[in-house]
Amino acid sequence: MNKLIKQYCMELGFDAAGITTADGVDAEHIEYFKGWLDDGFAAKMSYLHRNIEKRFEPGQLLKGAKSVICVALNYRPAAEEIFDDTPIRIARFGQYEDYHPFIKDRFFQLAEFIKNETGDGIRFKACVDSAPIAERALAQRAGLGFVGRNHMLINPEMGSQFLLGELITTLELEPDEPFEQIPCGDCGRCVRACPTGALSFDGSFDARKCISYLTIEEPDDIPAEYNNKISNRIFGCDECILACPHELRGAARKNKDLKFHPEWQNLTPDQIQNMTEVEFQKIFVNSGFIRLGLDRLKRNCKSSRFSL
Ligand code: B12
Ligand code: SF4
Ligand code: SF4
Structure with a gap:
């Protein structure tokens, strides 16, 4: 059954699939997560303080859960799709249509496939990003990868430009072997590449300083001290990913169904400042920008940042 499921995941356009039990995540992850919250590193993401038990116990999200099918969707653009020196910079994942419904749709197909193979009675819960679940852990x-000093899940063959999703199920499946940690050792490229010092050599990560947090999650004004460090990044940041030597081997995405809009980076800050709500909805339809909203997008395009 595992082989059939993984084959079907590839047919659905995922780039990797692995299976684990629905057992709770190791206590050290819970401790790490709680310590991270206590240190204030989660900034204003209050939702991370809720449902802590569910986050580490897939069985709390689906009664009777036995297994979790984890998938990775590669979003690395091909070399010819990457534009430099654009007026604004958008993190690569943000240049695509919203990946949440995209992965969920494929999970619904996967669930149907499994039901057809095993008979009715099996239940599922599809999780992509927003569910309280420890996706990287x-x-x-x-078996999909290990967590690097940059906090990304890294697969030595794919790098880390991939998105994650989990299909929790009551079906009992043979679990894969966990991926063994590859030590980052003396390498600290991600730490040095981070423009704001959000990452530290000791492995800590402070979301309050992270450009991805400041441009996507921060509900209020972005502290002016970050202006020149954020520069023209208006949605997310990729520096700690691109600096990682594990990125060198990764191939470009195979799945071209997830709509890609690198041309958004040719919008100028002035065009965004003058954009109406109707124009915003039309340009960014079905993308992560809709959750950000036009007001915060304009905040992210503050002229003070572009003149630095
Ligand atoms: C909150 C969040 C953010 C926050 C906080 C980021 C963070 N590092 O926590 C912000 C807004 C800053 C953010 C940014 C980004 N995010 Co984000 N984010 C999430 C979310 C919703 C929760 C993550 C979380 O629980 N954070 C809390 C910290 C403590 O968890 P963690 O760093 O993942 O560490 C866990 C383990 O790795 C482990 N661990 C880590 N270090 C150590 C050390 C020790 C000693 C131990 C024991 C354990 C341990 O313990 C933790 C608990 O299990 C997940 C989706 C999800 N539901 O999981 C996506 C997710 C992690 N994000 C994702 C992405 C793509 C990004 C960005 C790359 C987007 C961008 N380009 O701007 C950046 C990357 C920033 C970075 N270097 O992490 C992907 C990551 C895919 C991957 N290959 O890893 C996810 C999985 C979403 C998805 N479904 O694909 N994100
Ligand atoms: S996403 Fe950017 S700001 Fe955030 S930790 Fe990585 S390099 Fe630093
Ligand atoms: S850049 Fe170096 S230290 Fe950072 S995650 Fe990659 S291997 Fe680890």
Whole structure:
């Protein structure tokens, strides 16, 4: 059954799939996560303080859960799709249509496929990003990669430009071997590449300083001290990913169904400042920008940042 499921995941356009049990995540992850919250590193992401038990216990999200099917969707653009020196910079994942419904749709197809193979009675819960679930920890346990000093789940063959999703199920499946940690050792490229000092050599990560947090999650004004460090990044940041030597081997995405809009980076800050709500909805339809909203997008395009 595992082989059939993984084959079907590839047919659905995922780039890797692994299976783990629905057992709770190791206590050290819970401790690490709680310590991270206590240190204030989660900034204003209050939702991370809620549902802590669910986050580490897939069985709390689906009664009777036995297994978790973890998938990775490669979003690395091909070399010819990458534009430099654009007026604004958008993190690569943000240049695509919203990946949440995209992965969920494929999970619904996967669930149908499994039901057809096993008979009715099996139940499922599809999780992509927004569910309270420790995605990187489960993906590591399902054999998809290890967590690097940059906090990304890294697969030595793919790098880390991939998105994660989990299909929790009541079906009992043979779990894969967890991915063994590859030590980062003396390498600290991600730490040095981070424009704001959000990452530290000791492995800590402070979301309050992270450009991805400041441009996507921060609800209020962005502290002016970050202006020149954020520069023309208006949605997310990729520096700690691109600096990682594990990125060198990764191939470009195979799945071209996830709509890609690198041309958004040719919008100028002035065009965004003058954009109406109707124009915003039309340009960014079905993308992560809709959740950000036009007001915060304009905030991210403050002229003070572009003149530095
Ligand atoms: C909150 C969040 C953010 C926050 C905080 C980021 C962070 N590092 O925590 C912000 C807004 C800053 C953010 C940014 C980004 N995010 Co984000 N984010 C999430 C979310 C919703 C929760 C992550 C979380 O629980 N953070 C809390 C910290 C403590 O968890 P963690 O760093 O993942 O560490 C866990 C383990 O790795 C482990 N661990 C880590 N270090 C150590 C050390 C020790 C000693 C131990 C024991 C354990 C341990 O313990 C933790 C608990 O299990 C997940 C989706 C999800 N539901 O999981 C996506 C997710 C992690 N994000 C994702 C992405 C793509 C990004 C960005 C690359 C987007 C961008 N280009 O701007 C950046 C990357 C920034 C970075 N270097 O992490 C992907 C990552 C895919 C991958 N290959 O790893 C996810 C999985 C979403 C998805 N479904 O694909 N994100
Ligand atoms: S996403 Fe950017 S700001 Fe955030 S930790 Fe990585 S390099 Fe630093
Ligand atoms: S850049 Fe170096 S230290 Fe950072 S995650 Fe990659 S291997 Fe680890």
